[in-house]
Every structure is written in C-alpha cells, then in structure tokens.
Amino acid sequence: MKQPITCKYICFLLLISLTCFSSQAQEQQQKDKAPLLSGVAVSADIVGFAMKAIGAKFANMEVGGRINLLDKYFPVAELGIGDCHREGAETGNTFSTTSPYMRFGLDYNFNKKHNGNRLFGIFRYGFSSFKYDIGNETFSDPVYGTTGPLNLGSEKATAQWLEFGVGVETKLWSFVRLGWSMRYKFRLAISNPEEGAPYFIPGFGKNDSNCFGGTVNLVFDVGKNIMKNKQKKENK
C-alpha cells in the first residue's frame, strides 16, 4: 500500500520540477525574444540618387519605410521615381520618362541575434503607372525620301512585377545603418500602346521579361531608440 503513495509523491515532485524548469526556459526565451513592434525605419537608396547626380542614362530614386516585427519580419513599402533619358547612338531614337513607382513586400531576417545587423531575404511586388515620350528628330522614309520629326508624346503604360533577393545590413552608428541588396525581378504584366513598348519601366529597369537589380540603402532606424526607452522605463 505504501508503494503507490511514494510513487504519487515522486510523480508530484517531478511534475513541479518540470513546470519550474519550463517556466524558467520560457522566461529566458522571452528575454531573448524581441518585442512584437521592435522598431520603425526609413531608408533611401543612395545608388539611385548618385546615378542621377552623375547623369546616368537611367536612375531609380527611392525612399522606403519598414516596420520591425519581432526583429524577424519587416513589412516594407518603397516609393520612388524612375528617370530615364536615352538616345540611340545610331538610330537617333529618343526615349524619356520621369514617373513614380511603388513596391510593397516583406524582408525576412535570418540573423537570430538581436544586434542590429541583418541578413535578410527579400520579396516585393512592384507597380508603376507611367507616361513616356518617344521620338526621332531626323526620322526619314528611305524609299519615298520624306524626312520629318517623329514625336509620340505622353504614351501611357502600366507594369507590375515581382522581386526576390537577398540583402545585408549593418549598424554604422547609433540608429544609422548601411545595407545593400541584390534582387532578381521578373515582369508579371505590362500594358502599352501599339506604337511602341517603353524602353524602361520605372522601378523595374530595362523593359524585359526579367532583370537583376540592386540597392545600397542608408537606413535610419528611428523607432529603435523609442522602443529601447520604453523598455528602460518599464524596467525602472
């Protein structure tokens, strides 16, 4: 009769000890786990602005904003202006556009340490509704010999695409971070007039079924300090 009581007593002790251990582990995990809203950041792609400054044929100048959830998921919105002015060296054909674009998506941080550095995967959906001008000042009919300017102004087009890629980001100073990303983009849909497809899609790049792209981002993690201050106040 004594054996079952001893057994019950041992089981009860084991259960209590297990509960204690699991609650301790949970507390440790909670200490390691970042809060749900871990920060807000704004960024700018410095390559696009640099390309525009040096007079490159095309540039995508963009700024972005993101929310840090658990230091793992980063919903992102990017808004920008795509700029392209190109003249064919042999043909004399010109193409120009300066139009807005937007991207929405998510970054997934692979770095499990909460040290401000990120190694992340990228997914974006991009969209642009834009106008472009195409022309040729010395357009001539080779058989009938007539010469006259060809001007097709304000052609309208829309394009949608997806982007996948990887990126890294590191802490430079306090809330300032620098990162770069490489992206593979593929076009989902485009609609344009029959006269001519656009040479360049703002935010996407040269009009093709797919292309590569990249960004060098200067990031200001403006929400991080607010979160830290909140945590400090709570601890006090």
Added chain:
Amino acid sequence: MRHRLPIIVSSLLLLMACESYDCTLYNYVGMYGTFYKDGSAVQISDTLTITTGKSGPVLLNRAVGTSRLNLPMSYWQEEDTLVLTVKGDGYLFRDSVWITKDNQVHYESPDCPTTLFHNIRDVRSTHEFIKDITIIRSSVNYETTDNLQIHLLSTSD
C-alpha cells in the same frame, strides 16, 4: 567562402553591367502581292516596271518573269499610287493602282530602327491589264505572306 564572396559579387555586378540589344532581326516591312489569271497564279513573262506616280522612285525596274511583288509602302502618305507598266514586243500596258492605308509607328527601343506598319483600307485600279485586286491580309508588317491578289485580265477579256 571569404575568398569566393568578392568573386561572386563582382561577377553579378558584371552581369548587371552587360547590355544587349534585342532588335528584330528581320525588320523589313513590305507589301506582298501575287498575280493571278483565271484563278491560278501566273508570272508576267514581259518586263514589268513599277513606279510611284510620275516623279516618285522606281520600286521595280524591268523585272522579267515576275510572279510575286514585294513593295515598300510610304511612311506617311494616306494613299500610295503605283504605276505598273508591262512592256512586251511591240506593246505596252500601263495601269495605276491606288492603295489607301493607315500608318502606325512601330517603335522597339532607342537602339533599334523605327519602322511603320500599315493597314490597307482600300485598293482600286485602272483596268488596262489588271482585272481586279483583292485584299487578303490588310496588315502590312514583318510578315511575308500575301496582302493582295492581283487578278489579270485573261486573253478572252
């Protein structure tokens, strides 16, 4: 991995820096037509010359044994006038053909030559040796199939 990373990154950057021109290789836009007599395709054994009006360029000069035409169209005119002259031993036939059309710019990229596509709306002619002209494909573009069937008067006509 540390040694490989710069190579991978520089390769990707080089890949991004490359630019290719995807221009259409066969970018000739022409109107195609075949001669028919009594319902079957024929060739004109006499010399055939085609000009564009009185002072326009010569599109075909003294061709012999012509069964099919391949002619450029004007870029901007709404109506092209073709003068077809058949010259044989001791005779000469001349017919005028008027082709009414819409012109549409076809632009590919700044690096590719711009051309014009056309849409034939109507064809009419005089009837010295041409009986009738039928439009079988109105779009004039990079395709090389026939746009017109040119029916010639038979000897009995």
